[in-house]
Amino acid sequence: MSLKLLDTVPDFTQDSTTGPLSFYDWAGTDWVVLFSHPRDFTPVCTTELGAVAKLRPDFEKRGVKVVGLSVDSLARHHEWANDILLTQGAELNFPLIADEDRRVSQLLGLIHPNASDTTTVRTVYVIDPAHRIRLTLTYPASTGRNFSEILRTIDSLQLTDTHKVATPADWVHGDDVIILPSLDDGAARALFPNGWTTHAPYLRTVAQPGAQSAAS
Incomplete structure (x- = not known):
């Protein structure tokens, strides 16, 4: 499945670091930023998760929930959270989905065979309260995401919606x-x-x- 702008994100339930996450119930009527990672214990993604943890108040101020996704196990996610705290000085304070069976990754079109048949690409979806895709960004493995730019685009989307x-x-x-x-x-x-x-x-x-x- 390939999600495009204004497509509706399908509902799913999967384990996460905060417990089983049923996407529609968890999202409620908020905006959501969902961002994927190829695997745990990768250096660029470690810095990104720390950055988002520090920016969580800025997302919340805009009525936005954040959720990460990686194809490793829940046990490895919890181990990785320790490294994130140690190296980035920030505690993982939002859900990180454990998509070990790659069910959600396939559902959301996060596996690009030209990049890898088994791991997710580093994609960002900004999702509105109607569960529609309003922005997509896909980054190469070597380039860390700019979350200030993601906040800026959310400001624009929310302004231009009203x-x-x-x-x-x-x-x-x-x-x-x-x-x-x-x-x-x-x-x-x-x-x-x-x-x-x-x-x-x-x-x-x-x-x-x-x-x-x-x-x-």
Whole structure:
């Protein structure tokens, strides 16, 4: 199975470091970041799990749950957690799925035969409260994931879900945003009464909705 943007993630139940995890029940109505690892005790993934553990408050502030997945056993996951604490100074504080039978990996399309027939690639899925895929990222084994970028994309997704805007290149929370081209000036004026900057007929930028109140 290959999951694409706006596909619904199928439900599954599998063991994890926090006990059996039934995905839909565990996710509830929250956003989810699910990120996979080829195996335990790999150096890049060790740093990534430590980074996410430290960033958990930033994910929670956005209503996002995080869950990792690796194809090793639950016993090895618990052993790996000790190394993560020792080397990264962070306790594993979110579930790590033990997908030893690769059932979930196959279900979610996390095994790419050109990379490996047996281990998962290093993929990130950002999943919305309706269990739909809203972002996919797949990294090579040698390159650690940038979780600040993942937080940035979640900010964009959550903003653009609630306002008729898009976010430009390199946007971060608080920057100006783009008014959707589908809105004519009359409709835009009703939503953005303080006006905007027109760069081209199809490119109008405006202050981020809610940025001032969120910052105060």
